[in-house]
Amino acid sequence: MKGVSLIVRPLLRFLGRLLLVLGAAQLVPTAVCIAYSEGTAAFAFVGTALLTVGSGIACVVLGRGGKSSTTELYRREGILIVVAGWVMASAFGALPYILTGTVTNPVDALFESASGFTTTGASILTEIESNGRGILFWRSFTQWLGGMGIIVLFVALLPELGAGARFLYKLEVPGPTAETLHPRVHDTASVLWKLYLLLTAVQTSLLMMAGLDLYDALTHTFSTLSTGGFSPLNASAAGFSPSVHLILIVFMVLAGANFSLYCGLHQRRGWRNLIRDRELRFYLGLLATFSSAIALNLVWSGDYTHVSRAVLDGTFQVVSIVTTTGFATADFDLWPNWSRILLVGLMFVGGCAGSTAGGMKIMRLAIGLKSAAREVKLMFSPSSVVAVFIGDKAVPEPVVRSVVGFIILYFLAFGLGVGLLTAGGVDLETSATASIATLGNIGPGLHAVGPTGNFAGFASFQKLVMVLLMWLGRLEVYAIASLFAMSFWRR
Amino acid sequence: MKQRFAVMGAGEVGFHLARTLSHEGHSVVVIENDSEAGQRVEEELDVQVVPGNGSHVPVLESAKVKSCDLFMAVSSSDESNLAASVLAKRMGAQRSVVRVGVAEDVTTHRRVYEDVFSVDLLLSTQLLSTTRILNHILGHNTLAVEYLARGKVQLRKVHLAKGTVLTRRALRDVEMPAGSLVVAFYRDEELIIPSGDDRAQFGDDALIVCKTEVIDRVERLVSARPSDHGTTVLAGGGQTAHAVLQALSNQVDKLVMIERDRERAEYLAATFPKVQVLNGDATDPSLLRSERIGDARSFVALTGNDERNLMACLLAEELGVGKVIALVQRTETSHLWRKLGLVRIVSPRRIAVERIQNYVRSGYNANIVSLRRGQAQILERTLAPASPAAGCTLAEIKPPRGIIVGAVLRGDRVFVPRGPDRLEVGDTVILFVAEEHVSTVHLLFPGREPTASGAP
The missing domain is CATH 3.40.50.720 (NAD(P)-binding Rossmann-like Domain)
Known part of the structure; x- marks a missing residue:
């Protein structure tokens, strides 16, 4: 019992404080409700905020005491805290959907909430615009919070977390190696959040200049920068003008690149680093290649008569899938098969390391491919010692190993997802794309879960499977996978 | 003239130095920590041995470094060598030579060591053997792969091809690749430091300074036998x-x-x-x-x-x-290698001894290289504010025939200068100078004063 409380106490303390932050965040949509005079919804949000804050205080009180006041976080505690943090955030984030009466099934609410926080953007809502402004704002707002990371936000707000914070930060920041920009991880987290806020302000004002009202501009900014993809409109981004599409493309591309590159821009060397960054170059090259391939396919197949429209829609969709945002300007499920298969292939790629995008990340795929190429070489020259290079930097061997393991686990999770979804009688195209769309935190897939479809048709069990896939994807597999390892729980 | 030397460290380098210098009739004091090694020196050589650590003042005092012409810190410990050098110079030693291990220290940070530890000649056995090895690998075309300008510039001797552009036009009309410069012609027994009006003749070898990245292009342009390594x-x-x-x-x-x-x-x-x-x-x-x-x-x-x-x-x-x-580490076995047909052997300690001997014999001239038995020299100078060349473009300075500015180091940057390039205070220039013009160089580019401090 004593051993248990050693882990449980700091866990409770941490989760309690996380819930306090979350409760405060739930007051923001209340203001939106009041502004749009949605009285009952406002009460619902105040209610959820009270519930969340109350639970938070309860956790903090229960977790008080223990040997030392400073929390010592070891690996296991760190993993538990991050996973539990995400589960709790998703659970308490689901409350508004139930209390406002948007959905009745708690599993649906959890799905929508997890889809928000993990920036997936998959929705079980069939008729979006019929819902209140407040709850739709909350939907986009959860994506914005989850995009930069709730743990990163937490680390940014609470400097006293100490050395354990570094590990928590690394668990949540995407990519094979999390760079810290400042010696103190608290400072790094603050810088990242400030940058995120700045980008949010810039994109919102640009969208307003392009003709959107404040509400639409803000909600779309939230789901662009977090690469989430929730839209408060039924037609997603299809109803907007080409200039809005362009703004969305630019900011999706920005959100899918490594944020630490932007942090160096105020220094003189920043721009040079930006230009020289291999991953960024490859990312932009990938976007350009696939955009033109799809645009060509659309024009040739006769689906589009206007070349410019084909280029814009093709680019928008490629950017939206690679950055794992999931906005749609056209129903790409109706596009020719070649374009569809290209888009599905891109779903596995994902953005750059250190971005808000999901997926496997370009850096990991590059390391994985080069490591495979190395094995080929070792086949005929077994005494060779070959390092895996990204640019002119060698990737440390532990990172290579971890990346290879990641790719295997990722495909395993994808396969399990497909299996469990098809087991419920869903067709293969839907279940396969739903599996990767949730695991990659993308949102829309093909067929029944295509841009015009939604996830309402799945059984509750299948929705829970997809919630797990979303968490797996957002926390990049290892943290959650380690909870399934027997030795994790052994003492 | 009989001189006084102090050698710190009686390892292989120290031992050979002490032996050759005392054979030449100079008086030598050897400072050695290890009593066994010290005893060996005392038994085999006609030198005085002072037991103890050379980085301690009393030891240096009993070795009478204050009156020595050259203090040589060649023990195996870099730190002791540097510390001993500072102390010896402060105590009145005229000059000091310090041996360090890592080549990079000498190629890129030599100035820092020379200034901070007041070293007159800093050498790394490792760098010396690396240079020798490179000469073996790169073969006849390379005269001396000297680490000019921190290894970013190389000096290469090229046998000119028949009908190459260098033999057809005067130097000033030849378009050499950026970052390369012809600094000398070898003609029979003569070595010419050319001016813009000069032209190569068939059969000459040209000495070319070039940045490492353009070496291949230059060779392909002018060489009779482009190297294929x-x-x-x-x-x-x-x-x-x-x-x-x-x-x-x-x-x-x-x-x-x-x-x-x-x-x-x-x-x-x-x-x-x-x-x-x-x-x-x-x-x-x-x-x-x-x-x-x-x-x-x-x-x-x-x-x-x-x-x-x-x-x-x-x-x-x-x-x-x-x-x-x-x-080959054990120098004394080198004849055995030759017996087995292995003639290209590099012995780091032997090279270090040779380098220090040359320094002593040249009258303490730490210039980089001397070409063709002293017909020309390669000198390195740092521009003092008093230098008439500082602030002028190369075209304004118009160095006389026989002096060529081959490379300029400015901060981290290295370039091979052309007419419109301006020299600034603090630049380090690498000069190719014919024998008779060495004194002119001292006027045009007065170097920094020796950093040695006076006697106590």
Whole structure:
């Protein structure tokens, strides 16, 4: 019992404080409700905020005491805290959907909430615009919070977390190696959040200049920068003008690149680093290649008569899938098969390391491919010692190993997802794309879960499977996978 | 003239220095910590031995460094050598030579060491042997792969091709690739430092300064025998090998490194992307055969162990490698190597001794190289504010025929200057000077004063 409380106490303390932050965040949509005079919804949000804050205080009180006041976080505690943090955030984030009466099934609410926080953007809502402004704002707002990371936000707000914070930060920041920009991880987290806020302000004002009202501009900014993809409109981004599409493309591309590159821009060397960054170059090259391939396919197949429209829609969709945002300007499920298969292939790629995008990340795929190429070489020259290079930097061997393991686990999770979804009688195209769309935190897939479809048709069990896939994807597999390892729980 | 020397460290370098200098009739004091090594010196040589650590003042006092012409810190410890040099200079030694281990210290940070520790000649056995090895690998075309300007600039001697542009036009009309400059012609027994009006003749060799990245282009343009270095194999991945790899990686077509230690091999593979690293034993015939080492143009044995080097070299020679080069630690065995047909041997300590001897014989001239028995010299000068050249463009300075500014170091940057380039205070210039103009250089480019402080 004593051993248990050693882990449980700091866990409770941490989760309690996380819930306090979350409760405060739930007051923001209340203001939106009041502004749009949605009285009952406002009460619902105040209610959820009270519930969340109350639970938070309860956790903090229960977790008080223990040997030392400073929390010592070891690996296991760190993993538990991050996973539990995400589960709790998703659970308490689901409350508004139930209390406002948007959905009745708690599993649906959890799905929508997890889809928000993990920036997936998959929705079980069939008729979006019929819902209140407040709850739709909350939907986009959860994506914005989850995009930069709730743990990163937490680390940014609470400097006293100490050395354990570094590990928590690394668990949540995407990519094979999390760079810290400042010696103190608290400072790094603050810088990242400030940058995120700045980008949010810039994109919102640009969208307003392009003709959107404040509400639409803000909600779309939230789901662009977090690469989430929730839209408060039924037609997603299809109803907007080409200039809005362009703004969305630019900011999706920005959100899918490594944020630490932007942090160096105020220094003189920043721009040079930006230009020289291999991953960024490859990312932009990938976007350009696939955009033109799809645009060509659309024009040739006769689906589009206007070349410019084909280029814009093709680019928008490629950017939206690679950055794992999931906005749609056209129903790409109706596009020719070649374009569809290209888009599905891109779903596995994902953005750059250190971005808000999901997926496997370009850096990991590059390391994985080069490591495979190395094995080929070792086949005929077994005494060779070959390092895996990204640019002119060698990737440390532990990172290579971890990346290879990641790719295997990722495909395993994808396969399990497909299996469990098809087991419920869903067709293969839907279940396969739903599996990767949730695991990659993308949102829309093909067929029944295509841009015009939604996830309402799945059984509750299948929705829970997809919630797990979303968490797996957002926390990049290892943290959650380690909870399934027997030795994790052994003492 | 009889001089007084103090040698700190009676290792192989110190021992040989003490022996040659005392044979030449100078008086030598040897400072040695290890009593056994000290005893050996006392028994075999006619020198005074002061026991103790050279970085302690009382020891230096009893070695009477205050009246010595040259203090040589050549023990195996870099830190002791540097500390002893500072102390000896402060106590009144005229000049000091310090030997350090790592080549990089000398190529890139020499100024810092010279200023801070008031060293007159800083040398690294490792750098000296690296240079020698490079000369062996790169062969006849390279005169002296001297680390001019921190290794970013090389000096190369090229046998001119028939009808090359250099023999057809005067130098000022020849479009040389940016970052390269012809600094001398070798004509029969004569060495010419040319001006813009000069033209090469058929049969001349040209000495060209060029940035490392344009060497190949320059060679293809003017050389009769563009070098084709083929594959180079290095056995043993120690620090000397590291330095050799660094220098060769953009000059040689293919580099293969054989290293026994797995971790070291992984480190090298991660440091040099273009080098093929093999983890294995260079004395293992089946490894050498399966990796087709016999096709290599040159093979260098660089392990720290003479016996392994010998074995690896014999194997490489048997497999048919063109040039076999060996690093030999125990200098006194070098005749045995020659007996076995291995003539390209590099002995770091022997080279260090030679370098210090040259320094002494030249009357303490630390210039970089002297060409053709002193017909010309390569000098390095840092521009003092008082220098008439500071602030002027090269065209304004109009150096007389016989003086060429071959390269300029400014901060981290190195360039081969042209007419419109301006020289600034603090620049370090590398000058190619004909014998008769050395005194002019001192007027045009008054160097910084020697950093030595006076007697106490």
